[in-house]
Amino acid sequence: MNSVILGGGATTPAGATAAETWRLLSEGYSAPRVPVPHPLGKRSYLYCAVPEKFVRTVGRQARLRRSGMLSLFGASAAFDALRDARVEVGPAFGARCALIYGVSSGGVQYTRRFYHEIVTQGASSASPLLFPETVFxxxxxxxxxxxxxxxxxxxxxxxxxxxxxxxxxxxxxxxLDPEVEYVLVVGTEEVDWLLPDAFAAWRLASKDGHCEVYGTRTGLVFGEGAGAVLLARQGQGPVVAQVHPGQSFFSRQDSRRVALEVLQRVLGADRPDAMVTSANGTDADAVEQEAFTRLNLAAPVYAYKPALGDALGAGSVLQAVFATLALRHQCLPGTLCAGDRCALVNRQTRSLALDRVLVSAIGFNQQVGALLLERTGSDAADARG
Incomplete structure (x- = not known):
C-alpha cells in the first residue's frame, strides 16, 4: 500500500512526548536505572521507569482511573501521535479510523497481582476490578x-x-478497506518483577543495569513506555516503502539466514541512509551486525535501547517513531554504550542527509522483521520551512 506516517508519538523514561524524548536522546541522555518494585523473591533487577508525572494528565480520564500503566502509556503516546499529525478527533475521525495495538507481556502488573492474591488469600479474594485489566x-x-x-x-x-x-x-x-482512512498503531509495555526474573533464567537480562550493544553480551535492561504512529493513504510524512511483519527462525544458525533474507526482501535494490536497530545486549546484536556486513550496508546505525531500556511490546513502534523523526530532522542521535564489533555504529549525534531509514527488529520469540521508511518531497519542504 505504501501508507504514510502522518505523525508519531511516544511516552518513554526520557519524556512524555516523542519530541521531548528525541531532544534528550540527541543530547546523549541515558535514563536512570531504578530497582524493579514488588519483588517476589530475593533477586533484584534494575530497569528504566517512566516517571508517573508523564501520564498523570491522561490518567485523569474517567475511563483510565483504574487502568494499569500499560493502558496509560499507550493512551499517552497515541494522543501525542494525533497531536503531531494535527488530526482533529471527533465523530468523523472515529468512524474512519482503525486501531491496532502491539503488545508483548500485556498487563503483567495486574495479572501478577490478581493471581498472587488468589494464591496467598484464596479464590474468594479475586478482584473483579483487576481481572478486566489482565486481558491483552x-x-x-x-x-x-x-x-x-x-x-x-x-x-x-x-x-x-x-x-x-x-x-x-x-x-x-x-x-483493502475503503472505509478506513486512518490507522492508529500503538505499541506499549509495562514492567513487573516477573519479567526480568524470567529473562534472567534465560540468561537474557542484565545483572547490573548495564547494557552494551554490539560488544560484550551483557543482557538487556528492561524499559517501559509506548510508541504510536498514525497511518494514512496520503499526506505529509515518510512513506512505508516496505514492511516485513516478521519471519520465524528456530536456532541461532537459522537466525542468520532468516535475518539476511528479511532485510534483502525489504531493501531490494535500495540502500538505507541510516538504520535504527533493535540491538539490546543479547545475541540478537551479532545477528543484525552480520546481516549488515553480508549485505554490504554502509549506513550509520542507531540503537536506542542502551539509553531507554528495552520496552518489549513498544520496541519496534518506538524504532519507527525515531526513524520518522530522523527523516524529519535530518539527524541521528549517538548510540550509548556501544562495543567495537559493529563499525557502523553512530557514536555521536550528527546531521545527515537522510532519504531512507531502515528499521530492523529481532525479538526474543525468534522473529525477524524490518521496515523501510522513505522521505517524500513534502517532508523536504517541511524540513526547510
Whole structure:
C-alpha cells in the first residue's frame, strides 16, 4: 500500500512526548536505572521507569482511573501521535479510523497481582476490578472508547518486533478497506518483577543495569513506555516503502539466514541512509551486525535501547517513531554504550542527509522483521520551512 506516517508519538523514561524524548536522546541522555518494585523473591533487577508525572494528565480520564500503566502509556503516546499529525478527533475521525495495538507481556502488573492474591488469600479474594485489566486487548478497548472509534480494533501479540506486524496490518487495512482512512498503531509495555526474573533464567537480562550493544553480551535492561504512529493513504510524512511483519527462525544458525533474507526482501535494490536497530545486549546484536556486513550496508546505525531500556511490546513502534523523526530532522542521535564489533555504529549525534531509514527488529520469540521508511518531497519542504 505504501501508507504514510502522518505523525508519531511516544511516552518513554526520557519524556512524555516523542519530541521531548528525541531532544534528550540527541543530547546523549541515558535514563536512570531504578530497582524493579514488588519483588517476589530475593533477586533484584534494575530497569528504566517512566516517571508517573508523564501520564498523570491522561490518567485523569474517567475511563483510565483504574487502568494499569500499560493502558496509560499507550493512551499517552497515541494522543501525542494525533497531536503531531494535527488530526482533529471527533465523530468523523472515529468512524474512519482503525486501531491496532502491539503488545508483548500485556498487563503483567495486574495479572501478577490478581493471581498472587488468589494464591496467598484464596479464590474468594479475586478482584473483579483487576481481572478486566489482565486481558491483552484491555489497552485497545480503553483507547477506542476514549477516541470514540466505531470501526476495526485489533491487538497483535508478539515479541519486541510485534510493532512491525501491527504496522504491516495497518498498511493492509488501508489497501483493502475503503472505509478506513486512518490507522492508529500503538505499541506499549509495562514492567513487573516477573519479567526480568524470567529473562534472567534465560540468561537474557542484565545483572547490573548495564547494557552494551554490539560488544560484550551483557543482557538487556528492561524499559517501559509506548510508541504510536498514525497511518494514512496520503499526506505529509515518510512513506512505508516496505514492511516485513516478521519471519520465524528456530536456532541461532537459522537466525542468520532468516535475518539476511528479511532485510534483502525489504531493501531490494535500495540502500538505507541510516538504520535504527533493535540491538539490546543479547545475541540478537551479532545477528543484525552480520546481516549488515553480508549485505554490504554502509549506513550509520542507531540503537536506542542502551539509553531507554528495552520496552518489549513498544520496541519496534518506538524504532519507527525515531526513524520518522530522523527523516524529519535530518539527524541521528549517538548510540550509548556501544562495543567495537559493529563499525557502523553512530557514536555521536550528527546531521545527515537522510532519504531512507531502515528499521530492523529481532525479538526474543525468534522473529525477524524490518521496515523501510522513505522521505517524500513534502517532508523536504517541511524540513526547510
Amino acid at each position: 486487548n484491555a489497552p485497545a478497548s480503553h483507547l477506542a472508547a476514549l477516541l470514540g472509534l466505531n470501526g476495526k480494533t485489533y491487538t497483535v501479540v508478539g515479541d519486541s518486533g510485534v510493532g512491525l506486524s501491527a504496522i504491516q496490518l495497518g498498511d493492509e487495512l488501508l489497501a
